[in-house]
Amino acid sequence: MAQILSESQKFTKLCQKALYFPPRSDTRHEIDISNILDEFNSFDYFRKFVNDEEAATLLVHLSESISVTSEHLVSKFCRLLPNIVDYQKIALDDECLHTLCQYLNIAIQSCQQWTLPDNLRALGALLYGNTGRLIEFHDVFLGAEHGILLDIADDASRTLDVRRAALQCVENMCVRTLPLPYLSETHAAGCLQLFLKTLQTPRDLKDDGVRYARILVSALRGIQNILTFAKNIHTKQLGILLAVLKVFMMYGLPGQSLHMPDPLYPTPLSQYDPTPQALSQPQQPSAPTPETATVVRRKKRQDLKKQKKNNQKRNQRREEASGEELVHSMQAAHLGEKDGKADDDNQAPGKLTYDRYGLTTGLCLQPSWRVSSSEGEYSDTEGGQMAKLRSMQAKVRQCAFSTLLQTFKATEKKVMFGYWTSFLPDSPACGTSSSSNHHTQTLITSILKDPSPKVRQAALVALTAMLDGSKQFLAAAEDGEMRRTSFTPFSVALGSTIKELHRCLLLAMVAENSYLALTQNIKCLAVLVLNVPYHRLQVGILTKTVKQLSNLLSHRDPNIKVACLTCLGSVLQVSVPEVRHILQEPQATAESMSWLIQACLTNISDIYECSVATPGGATAAPMPVRLESLQVLAIMAKNYFVVIRPHLSKFAELICNCLQETDPSVQLHALKLSEDVGFSVLQSLAGKTAEDHAVSADEAVSFWSRLIHGPLLGLLQGSGPSAGLLQPTACDSLSNMGAAVFESLEVDRRIACITLLLGLTGDEEYRVRGAAVRALGFYVQFPSLLEDVGFVSDCAMAVLACMDDRVIVRVKATWAAGNICDVLIVNKDRGNDAFVEEFPDNLLLLLFQASILAAQDSDKVKYSAVRALGNLLRYAPARSLDDAGMTDVVEKAVKQLIKNMCTGGVKVCSSAPSVERKLK
Numbered sequence: 001m002a003q004i005l006s007e008s009q010k011f012t013k014l015c016q017k018a019l020y021f022p023p024r025s026d027t028r029h030e031i032d033i034s035n036i037l038d039e040f041n042s043f044d045y046f047r048k049f050v051n052d053e054e055a056a057t058l059l060v061h062l063s064e065s066i067s068v069t070s071e072h073l074v075s076k077f078c079r080l081l082p083n084i085v086d087y088q089k090i091a092l093d094d095e096c097l098h099t100l101c102q103y104l105n106i107a108i109q110s111c112q113q114w115t116l117p118d119n120l121r122a123l124g125a126l127l128y129g130n131t132g133r134l135i136e137f138h139d140v141f142l143g144a145e146h147g148i149l150l151d152i153a154d155d156a157s158r159t160l161d162v163r164r165a166a167l168q169c170v171e172n173m174c175v176r177t178l179p180l181p182y183l184s185e186t187h188a189a190g191c192l193q194l195f196l197k198t199l200q201t202p203r204d205l206k207d208d209g210v211r212y213a214r215i216l217v218s219a220l221r222g223i224q225n226i227l228t229f230a231k232n233i234h235t236k237q238l239g240i241l242l243a244v245l246k247v248f249m250m251y252g253l254p255g256q257s258l259h260m261p262d263p264l265y266p267t268p269l270s271q272y273d274p275t276p277q278a279l280s281q282p283q284q285p286s287a288p289t290p291e292t293a294t295v296v297r298r299k300k301r302q303d304l305k306k307q308k309k310n311n312q313k314r315n316q317r318r319e320e321a322s323g324e325e326l327v328h329s330m331q332a333a334h335l336g337e338k339d340g341k342a343d344d345d346n347q348a349p350g351k352l353t354y355d356r357y358g359l360t361t362g363l364c365l366q367p368s369w370r371v372s373s374s375e376g377e378y379s380d381t382e383g384g385q386m387a388k389l390r391s392m393q394a395k396v397r398q399c400a401f402s403t404l405l406q407t408f409k410a411t412e413k414k415v416m417f418g419y420w421t422s423f424l425p426d427s428p429a430c431g432t433s434s435s436s437n438h439h440t441q442t443l444i445t446s447i448l449k450d451p452s453p454k455v456r457q458a459a460l461v462a463l464t465a466m467l468d469g470s471k472q473f474l475a476a477a478e479d480g481e482m483r484r485t486s487f488t489p490f491s492v493a494l495g496s497t498i499k500e501l502h503r504c505l506l507l508a509m510v511a512e513n514s515y516l517a518l519t520q521n522i523k524c525l526a527v528l529v530l531n532v533p534y535h536r537l538q539v540g541i542l543t544k545t546v547k548q549l550s551n552l553l554s555h556r557d558p559n560i561k562v563a564c565l566t567c568l569g570s571v572l573q574v575s576v577p578e579v580r581h582i583l584q585e586p587q588a589t590a591e592s593m594s595w596l597i598q599a600c601l602t603n604i605s606d607i608y609e610c611s612v613a614t615p616g617g618a619t620a621a622p623m624p625v626r627l628e629s630l631q632v633l634a635i636m637a638k639n640y641f642v643v644i645r646p647h648l649s650k651f652a653e654l655i656c657n658c659l660q661e662t663d664p665s666v667q668l669h670a671l672k673l674s675e676d677v678g679f680s681v682l683q684s685l686a687g688k689t690a691e692d693h694a695v696s697a698d699e700a701v702s703f704w705s706r707l708i709h710g711p712l713l714g715l716l717q718g719s720g721p722s723a724g725l726l727q728p729t730a731c732d733s734l735s736n737m738g739a740a741v742f743e744s745l746e747v748d749r750r751i752a753c754i755t756l757l758l759g760l761t762g763d764e765e766y767r768v769r770g771a772a773v774r775a776l777g778f779y780v781q782f783p784s785l786l787e788d789v790g791f792v793s794d795c796a797m798a799v800l801a802c803m804d805d806r807v808i809v810r811v812k813a814t815w816a817a818g819n820i821c822d823v824l825i826v827n828k829d830r831g832n833d834a835f836v837e838e839f840p841d842n843l844l845l846l847l848f849q850a851s852i853l854a855a856q857d858s859d860k861v862k863y864s865a866v867r868a869l870g871n872l873l874r875y876a877p878a879r880s881l882d883d884a885g886m887t888d889v890v891e892k893a894v895k896q897l898i899k900n901m902c903t904g905g906v907k908v909c910s911s912a913p914s915v916e917r918k919l920k
Contacts, residue, residue, distance in 0.1 A: 008049040014039055015058045021065060030070060033062075037076040045087035055084050056096045063103040068110050075115045078104070078122035085125040092126075094133055101126055101137055108148060113162070116152070120165035128172040132180020142173065142187045149173075150194055156201075160211040167218040170194060174225035188230045195219040195226075196237065199244045210385075213392035216248065220399035227406040234410065239263030241407060242419055248400035249459070250441055252393025253450070266418025394452035401446070401458035408465040416466065417473045423466070425504070426497045444504045447521070453514030460520040464527050467501075471531040474498065479538045498532055502541050506548050515557045522549070522563035529570040539578050542571055546582050553599050558622040561603075565628040568596065572635045583636075583643045594643050596636070600629035605654055623665070630658070630669035634676045641680035642693045651677055652706040659711040664722035667715070671729040674707060678736035685740055701744045704737055708749050716756040724765035731760065731771035739782040754779065754791065761798040770809040773802045777816030786823045789838040796820050796843055803850045807858065814854045814864040817847065821871035828875055841880045848872055848889040855896045866900050869893045 018036050021029065059081060066073045081100070084090055092100070104123045111119060127134070127141075141149040152158060153166035170191055176182045183191070198219040203212050223241070227234060234241055243261040250256045408416055425442050443466075446459040479499075480492035505525050512518040525545065534542060545567075552564045571579060583594045603621040621629070633651070637644055644651060651673070658670030681703060684695040715723075715730045734753060742750060757779065760772035779785060780795045799820060802813035827835040851872060854865035873893055880886045 007043065007047075008051075011040075011043060011050060012054065015054055018058060018065075019061055029065075030073060033065060033073055034076065037062075037073065037080060040080050041076065041083070043083075045083040048088060050084060050088040050090065052090050055088065055090045056092050059084065059092075060096050060099050063100055068103070068107045071111050071115045074107050074111060075118045078107075078115070078118040081122040082125040086128075097126060097130060097133060098136075101134060105137070105140060105148070108152075113159075116158075117161045117165045120152070120162065120169055124165065124169040124172050127169055129175055129177045131173050131175060131183060132177060135181065138173075138183060138187050142170070142183070142190055144186065144190055147190070150190060153194055154197065160207055160215065164211065164215045164218060167194075167198060167215060167222070171218050171222035171225065174222050174229075176225075176229040182229050185230070185233065188226055188233050191222060192226050192233060192237070195222045196240060196244060199248065200240075209389050210392050213252075213389070213396050216251070216396045217392075217399050220248070220396070220403045224399075224403050224406045227403070227410040231410045234407065235415075238407075238411065238415070238419075239265060242404075242422065245400050245404045245407065246422065246441075248396055249404070249443075249446055251396045251400065252390065253397075264419055264422045266415075394450075394455055397446070397450065397452070397455045398458045401455065401462045405458070405462040405465050408462065413469055413473070417470065420466070420497070424497050425500045426493050427500060428503065444501070447508050448504060448511070453517045456508075456512070456514065457517040457520050460517065460524045464520070464524040467524070467527045467531055469531070471533075474531050475533050477533055478536045495537055498528075498537065499541065501528060502545065506544060509548055509552075515560060519557075519559045519563045522552070522560065522567050526563070526567035526570040529567065530573065532574075534574050534576050534578070539576075542574065542576070542578050543582055546571060550595070550599075558625050561621075562624045562628045565600075565625070565632050569628075569632045569635045572632065572639055575639065580640055580643065583640060593647060597633070597644065597647065600633050601650075601654065603629040604633075605657065623663070627665055627669050630666070630673055634669070634673040637673065637676040637680050641677075641684065641689065644677070645684075645693050645695065648677070648681070648695070648699055648703045649706075652703045656706060656710040659715065664725060667722070667726055668729060671715075671726060671733055674712070675729060675733040675736060678704070678733055682736050682738045685738060697740055697744070700738070700741050704741045705745065707733075708745060708753070713749075713752055713756060716760065724763075724768060727760060727763070727765070728767040728771035731757065731768070731775045735771075735775040735778045739784070742779070742782055743784045750784075754785075758794055758798055761802060766806050766809050769802055769805065770812045773799055773809070773816050774812040777812070777819040780816070780820055780823055786826060787832060787835060789835055792820060792823055793840065793843060796847060800846055800850050803854060807860070810854070810857065811860045811864075814851075814857075814861050814868065817851065817854075818864040818867040818871070821847070821851075821868045821875065824875040825871050836877055841883070841886070844872070844876065844880060845883075845886055845889060848886075848893055852889065852892050852896050855900055862900060866897065869897055873897075 014036065018033075018040075021032060021036075062077055062080075066077050068074060085092070101123070104119055104126070108116065108119045108123065131138075139147070141147055143150075149166050149169050153163055153170060155163070158166075174183065174188070174191055182188070196219075198215060203209075223234075240263045242264045246264065247259075247261055423443050425444055443459050443463045447456055447463070450456050450459065474494065476491045477494040477498050478491045479495050480489065502525075505521060505528070509518065509521050509525075512521060529542075529545065549564045549567055552560055555561055555564070571582075583596055603625050620626075633644070637651075655670050655674045655677075658666050658673075661667060681695050681700050683689060684693070685697065685700055687694070689695075712730060712733070715726050718726070734757070737753075742753070745753075757772050757775050760768050761776070763769050763772070776795045776798060780792060785791050795816070799813050799816045802809050803817065804810075805813065824839070847868070851865050851868040854861050855869060856862075857865065873890065876886070876890060881890065
């Protein structure tokens with residue numbers, strides 16, 4: 001602390017000295033300023049010790065004291081400015097920011113070439129995060145005509161350092177700070193064009209590889225920024241952008257050459273770019289005529305035959321040279337070192353062949369630092385340079401995948417789906433097969449073969465984003481054999497792609513040694529499982545997946561365990577017989593516990609000393625693992641209740657133990673589990689499950705009695721910050737109890753449930769009100785309660801109080817009101833005159849008025865309101881029609897019904913005629 005104060009005091013003293021010098025242009029003054037700048041630049045700025053106001057005053061004064069013609073002083077000042085602004089995190093006011101930007105603008109245009117890197121770096125420090133505050137400088141720096149940053153970055157005669165510094169400034173201007181305005185569409189498009197042109201410009205062989213890689217990183221990050229804040233600006237150049245990113249996905253890997261690729265197209269055989277810009281470019285080929293198309297097809301067939309013969313000759317030479325088979329890579333398109341040497345024999349020296357994506361054929365993904373015969377060829381200095389170069393190349397690849405991820409997010413799913421074939425394999429490649437062609441490199445190539453774990457992880461994140469939300473596009477996939485014929489059905493090709501994705505992700509899971517990349521791999525697999533139509537594919541894919549995941553459930557890293565449980569939860573959401581077989585396969589008898597239930601219970605309940613815990617106790621699992629295990633059990637209860645059916649008592653005990661914990665997150669997940677188990681039990685009692693797996697009434701009562709006598713009702717009476725989070729789920733859980741179980745409970749327990757739910761309809765938290773009124777909508781239809789005038793009246797009053805609430809509460813309250821009106825009709829049809837006589841007319845009038853208003857609400861509310869109005873009109877007793885007020889609301893109700901029949905939504909219109917038939 002003393003050192004920091006000392007630095008601060010020295011800086012303050014030096015500022016006072018600098019501010020003492022008035023602006024002059026004599027030699028002595030320049031020497032003094034130079035010495036002061038040297039002292040300022042000697043500080044260690046990595047720790048905060050500079051005052052914002054003091055620093056801003058100093059920078060403005062120095063900019064006024066230093067002439068732009070004094071290059072050496074300008075250079076020193078420009079080295080000081082980033083130190084203060086970047087490292088000290090100084091917040092500059094608008095006036096100071098504009099003054100400094102104007103000064104640097106003049107300096108950049110008037111100073112000599114050698115000062116430009118420092119000047120541009122200082123400008124970049126001012127531009128970062130301040131684009132919205134410098135709108136008047138947008139044209140100066142990014143104008144299409146004379147934007148100085150665009151001109152410098154695009155000037156090939158400039159040095160790499162100057163171009164990179166200018167590109168960094170443009171990148172910083174593409175960063176937006178909300179809620180400040182962003183670049184105009186014209187300026188953003190100009191920046192995007194600059195970045196793409198930079199990426200497409202080949203590297204000069206005399207340029208340093210590390211510096212060139214930094215230029216690429218700036219360009220890629222700039223594109224990321226633009227795509228983040230200007231969503232649709234890239235659509236006209238999507239094919240070019242994807243082609244460039246596909247090349248830089250493999251940047252720096254052995255055998256890969258930066259050849260300028262053609263744009264990618266939505267379909268593999270189409271050479272039509274649907275963008276207007278592509279149509280206006282003269283260098284793009286026009287659409288082929290039928291005659292030329294025939295020639296092209298004939299030439300393609302001839303090329304395929306020649307390539308097949310060449311492959312056969314190469315394979316024959318390899319077999320003669322060595323009787324050993326080549327070691328196949330896990331990735332489809334990978335060719336080993338020997339294969340690459342054989343290909344080199346067929347090529348002229350110094351000549352490379354490229355595929356349509358700009359990648360050299362026969363790409364070898366063996367790490368470049370192992371290609372050399374001896375590491376001793378490099379000195380220590382050279383080895384350090386090579387390590388730095390490899391690090392920067394990996395950073396380029398990582399940025400390419402991050403940009404690809406942002407492209408996926410900024411592009412419509414249906415548009416992006418057309419480019420899947422360029423990034424995903426459709427079949428495993430056999431490097432020695434005579435019928436195999438060179439496969440273009442895909443995302444899977446990097447996932448399996450990239451030497452950098454960060455790049456592998458970035459590739460997995462991009463693949464996850466690509467697969468997310470693709471269920472509707474993958475629905476057409478089906479199983480079939482991929483044959484290299486003139487025609488392969490799209491559905492078969494899609495199915496083959498899905499199977500290859502599963503195969504490669506599972507292989508990568510086995511080989512991965514980075515915990516972060518492995519975690520992302522499993523998350524990617526979870527997203528894939530959620531979107532694949534397994535009922536149309538061959539049985540066995542999920543079995544292999546689950547077998548691989550089960551081996552990682554005991555992994556020591558909790559993040560990997562959570563990812564495995566998440567992926568298993570995705571598997572449980574797939575409705576195919578294979579999943580049930582997977583869950584029950586190790587069981588000796590039907591009553592045995594599934595391996596997945598055992599694993600989840602072990603994660604959750606090892607801290608309890610109860611019958612739920614499995615033998616051999618262990619330390620408590622981390623909280624994320626416990627929560628995910630509860631979630632997996634909830635999904636299993638919802639989708640595969642037959643698996644947990646024999647263990648209801650253990651689930652009840654587990655839920656009670658979790659509800660007694662103090663952590664609200666554990667309690668919430670336990671309540672969700674009770675809700676899903678309760679719903680499945682209710683469905684089973686209703687006869688909606690197979691008879692041999694149906695739950696008996698005694699088992700259902702035993703399950704609910706354990707919860708009701710346990711902590712469940714206590715949560716409904718609780719208070720505090722977590723009550724608003726837990727009570728809505730507790731009400732939803734109680735709503736799944738069912739009439740048979742409710743009427744089997746003790747009277748005091750039934751009264752407690754009803755009383756608590758009625759009280760919660762007036763809670764301060766709207767979610768609690770909505771959940772409570774929804775539960776009452778179920779309870780009012782129970783046989784033991786529907787003839788109770790007092791309870792029905794209390795429910796009606798509670799519902800009416802919630803019908804003038806938020807939309808989500810109104811929807812549930814109107815639905816409950818419709819159920820109450822159904823109960824009124826049931827009592828009238830049964831001839832329960834006592835109920836009709838005792839039900840208050842004023843409450844009936846209020847129900848009419850509230851339903852009429854609700855029938856004018858949104859469609860979600862209208863549907864139940866129309867149902868309630870029809871039942872009220874049918875129920876209204878003759879004595880109530882003698883009242884003028886009741887007659888008036890009846891007329892309004894009829895008019896409202898007719899209006900909804902004519903103008904309501906589909907669901908409302910379908911409800912109104914059914915109400916009309918009931919009235920007849």
